[in-house]
Amino acid sequence: MGIADQQALDFYLTPEHECSYLPGRTAQTLFADPSVRIGTSLYSELIKYGFRRSGTHVYRPQCPGGDACIPIRVPVASFQPSRSQRRNWKLNADLEVVTVGSEYRDEHFMLYRRYMHHRHQGSGMDTPDPDKYSDFLINPYIEADFYEFRLAGKLLGVAVADVLNDALSAVYTYFDPLESARALGVYAVLWQIEAAKASGFEHVYLGYWIKECQKMAYKDRYRPFEVFRDGQWREIIP
Secondary structure (H helix, E strand, O other): OEOOOOOOOOOEEOEEEOOOOOOEEEEEEEEOOOOOEEEEHHHHHHHOOOOOEHHHHHHHOOOOOOOOEEEEEHHHHOOOHHHHHHHHHHHHHOEEEEEEEEOOOOHHHHHHHHHHHHHHHOOOOOOOOEEEEEHHOOOOOOOEEEEEEEEEEEEEEEEEEEEEOOOOEEEEEEEEEEHHHHHHHHHHHHHHOOOOOHHOOOOOOEEEEOOOOOOHHHHOOOOOEEEEEEOOEEEOOO
């Protein structure tokens, strides 16, 4: 089957299952037909309706009785970094950022393994299997870049972003746990906002903002931001 950019898609709703973010909650997920190869152009439209990807799977939460997972994006032209974000930018000014293509690299995977073992030890993501790593981050049908953050040649972090028609979509960032003082997760978002602005893009998509989940609540710190509610994007200016 060829890459689908304009054809109609079928969607499938999963049965209810345990929510991986909020204890005691149940969740459901709406998946685009996994047999269809969704390319960059179609995904550039689907993401505007709250969809995300994991590997080649394109999905959106469709949870019963609630909407805790809120799609969020940053309008790069109006973004105003906070004082702490400006400090972070200066702190990491000594890093070199190298853009490489979306393909498996041993150096990346070894860093990913150290990060996962430190941050998510014992979880399903803490795996020694390079194929699972590739299945999670690499999609051969959607254009993406891997941004390497290096200090004197040493790889400190990697940010993966999809390069869409008019936006960047942050997929995942991982970094050396010994470099936590640099807050490279913050720097990666700031860098992608600047990269999107330089490319003439309108937004950086940050995935789902979940206020009640500590690991997902940070996304409202990049301001102003827009959220997708009731079928439309709305700018929030705190």
